[in-house]
Amino acid sequence: MKDACPCGRPCAFEACCGRYMGTGLPAPDAESLMRSRYTAFVRHDEAHLLATWHASQRPGNLELDEGVKWLGLEVKRHTPIDDTHAEVEFVARSRVQGRGQRLHERSRFVREDGHWFYVDGDILN
Template sequence: MTNPCPCGRDADYDQCCGRYIDTGAPAPDPETLMRSRYTAFTLRKHPYLIKTWHPKTCPDLQPGDLEGTQWQGLEVLRSKTGFKKGYVEFKARYVDDGEARELHEISRFQKIKNRWYYQDELEQWPGEA
């Protein structure tokens, strides 16, 4: 493998997340979208992040907002894909201002016109009290 994908899958970038980020192919499920968004953060691919963020929850993200954070690794804990909604729980390791940190998130995704979009973060996995 000459160019490993940052998302953690044992695949070359072009055959993995690159096909979504660079060619515009739609991610087939929420986990793949989440992995490609993680990769976009690591590579600072600002347009892809905006394009895959739900229009109602997308922040005013600027290219400079992606500077300074060094992403170190991704671990997907679980994922669930429904007809129009999906969820992914993951941990992402990063270094910010010289300090090692970890982001643990449960992300919600929505499918609109056959494309998945990151919607927002949930407090707990759906259906768990």
């Protein structure tokens, strides 16, 4: 598919994660936000990453490594805890200087004023 969304859903970027990146439209759930954050890493969109990071954990600035090539995302589990808390377990694959890498994380999200935010996560093996 031309201009397929990097998050892995079978649709175009504009119809998928592009709806939430730079538009002010909130993601409807933590999984959609997590997918848009992965897409932001792929597209080097530091502004989206910072805007969707909870203020309690957000770094002052962010410098993405241009040498990372993101290869794919697999969402293993989306677990709503209550109306304002959720977890998303995922595996993101990348290549850095020709070497394959894999990030397996369980991320925590919180919803405030109708917007989901990434709080933090635990790296899994």
